[in-house]
Amino acid sequence: MSSEVFDCIVIGAGIQGSCTAYQLAKNKQKTLLLEQFVLPHSRGSSHGQTRVIRKTYEEDFYIQMMHESYELWAQLEREAGVELHRRTGLLVMGPENGEGFSRLKATMQKHKIPTVFLEKQEFSQHIPNVNLADGNGALIDTFAGVLYADRALRAVQRLFQSCGGVIKDGEKVIDIRPGVEVTVTTGSGVYRGRSLVISAGPWANTLLTHTGLQLPLKVVKINVCYWKEKIPGTYSVGQSFPCFIEMEPKEGEYDIYGLPSNEYPGLMKVCYHMGSETEPDERDKQTDRGDIDILVRYVTRCLPGLVPVPAVVESCMYTVTPDHNFVLDSHPTYSNIIIGAGFSGHGFKFGPIVGKLLSQLAMGQVPSYDLSPFRIQRFQSHARSSL
Ligand SMILES: Cc1cc2nc3c(=O)[nH]c(=O)nc-3n(C[C@H](O)[C@H](O)[C@H](O)COP(=O)(O)OP(=O)(O)OC[C@H]3O[C@@H](n4cnc5c(N)ncnc54)[C@H](O)[C@@H]3O)c2cc1C
Numbered sequence: 309m310s311s312e313v314f315d316c317i318v319i320g321a322g323i324q325g326s327c328t329a330y331q332l333a334k335n336k337q338k339t340l341l342l343e344q345f346v347l348p349h350s351r352g353s354s355h356g357q358t359r360v361i362r363k364t365y366e367e368d369f370y371i372q373m374m375h376e377s378y379e380l381w382a383q384l385e386r387e388a389g390v391e392l393h394r395r396t397g398l399l400v401m402g403p404e405n406g407e408g409f410s411r412l413k414a415t416m417q418k419h420k421i422p423t424v425f426l427e428k429q430e431f432s433q434h435i436p437n438v439n440l441a442d443g444n445g446a447l448i449d450t451f452a453g454v455l456y457a458d459r460a461l462r463a464v465q466r467l468f469q470s471c472g473g474v475i476k477d478g479e480k481v482i483d484i485r486p487g488v489e490v491t492v493t494t495g496s497g498v499y500r501g502r503s504l505v506i507s508a509g510p511w512a513n514t515l516l517t518h519t520g521l522q523l524p525l526k527v528v529k530i531n532v533c534y535w536k537e538k539i540p541g542t543y544s545v546g547q548s549f550p551c552f553i554e555m556e557p558k559e560g561e562y563d564i565y566g567l568p569s570n571e572y573p574g575l576m577k578v579c580y581h582m583g584s585e586t587e588p589d590e591r592d593k594q595t596d597r598g599d600i601d602i603l604v605r606y607v608t609r610c611l612p613g614l615v616p617v618p619a620v621v622e623s624c625m626y627t628v629t630p631d632h633n634f635v636l637d638s639h640p641t642y643s644n645i646i647i648g649a650g651f652s653g654h655g656f657k658f659g660p661i662v663g664k665l666l667s668q669l670a671m672g673q674v675p676s677y678d679l680s681p682f683r684i685q686r687f688q689s690h691a692r693s694s695l
């Protein structure tokens with residue numbers, strides 16, 4: 309074991325761990341970022357070319373955090389000297405009188421988020437090639453857009469290293485010993501840190517086992533589907549086609565969302581916001597296509613300009629909490645172990661602000677937002693502590 313002691317060790321170089329490590333290094337903390345796979349990789353939750361960024365949330369706390377997250381993304385773009393974001397707008401469609409859509413409308417108005425409310429009659433003028441279901445309302449968050457995910461992840465990791473941060477990839481953490489100095493063992497080394505951040509995405513519970521804690525997290529495999537435009541360009545960024553979310557497309561179904569064709573010319577990404585449960589290391593053995601069946605029916609019904617058979621299917625994972633809110637908290641027993649987990653399929657856009665909050669916790673500072681929606685304690689009846 310080296311005599312070197314890090315101020316902080318971060319486990320997991322996905323977007324949350326990388327942003328946290330960068331914030332720590334910027335704050336002059338000697339930081340080690342450990343990643344089990346050789347970077348870049350496509351086995352977790354942060355890979356792929358694009359993600360939606362939006363302020364369109366029903367909850368005040370997410371909107372407040374997104375105000376700052378947008379600023380931090382812009383700052384990262386300046387620091388890295390690369391474009392990480394493209395404004396496209398986000399179309400949200402949902403049952404006009406349904407609880408979710410009504411609450412969303414009200415929150416958008418309350419926070420004065422620039423929003424266009426579309427009447428049924430004017431919908432097809434503004435959004436050609438999309439069929440708005442009977443009884444559905446529509447709004448556009450005009451500031452929303454696309455984040456270039458792979459590019460962003462690389463940029464943050466580079467910035468971290470340029471502040472003196474150390475990345476060790478291809479090093480799987482196999483043991484954690486809590487203490488005033490936390491001892492972390494990988495396949496090839498033993499490291500000590502005054503604090504530890506666990507941001508291991510789908511593997512969060514595997515690592516937390518070493519600390520006697522289990523969280524109620526469900527890991528699901530997402531089939532990331534791309535659909536061919538019948539006429540190339542119909543749903544493209546070039547034609548100003550927005551991202552979209554269809555809330556509750558059918559009773560009991562999860563949201564469906566899409567991003568304009570961009571990364572693969574002529575192909576539009578349209579996905580189901582849920583998948584089937586999987587072990588993170590067994591992702592490719594999960595072959596359920598129930599989500600794809602739902603998408604085929606949706607594309608046929610609502611996106612007539614797409615061929616209703618996915619042309620490309622890639623894989624990614626969500627780590628879902630019971631209330632779909634994140635976990636941003638200190639370990640209930642070891643205050644120098646910080647946990648960022650359960651991003652429930654919507655965490656990428658929050659990366660820079662999550663990084664700031666987890667770094668504040670790791671440095672023993674008071675976090676700059678009220679973290680009560682994200683506390684482990686909310687799972688009281690679920691969280692199992694064997695301590
Ligand atoms: C298909 C899909 C679409 C999405 N769309 C959006 C969107 O439009 N907008 C949005 O905001 N969010 C979106 N998300 C969610 C977002 O991408 C995730 O919330 C986010 O990437 C989670 O990041 P993470 O760092 O927590 O996890 P990960 O990216 O999984 O990172 C965890 C890392 O920890 C490493 N690790 C685990 N165990 C160990 C170990 N023992 N030792 C060392 N390293 C370890 C893993 O290898 C991994 O690299 C989407 C997610 C998916 C899958």
Ligand SMILES: O=C(O)[C@@H]1CCCC=N1
Nearest residue numbers: 360553565581653654655
């Ligand atoms: O987080 C997002 O914005 C996307 C789109 C809606 C469903 C999940 N991810």
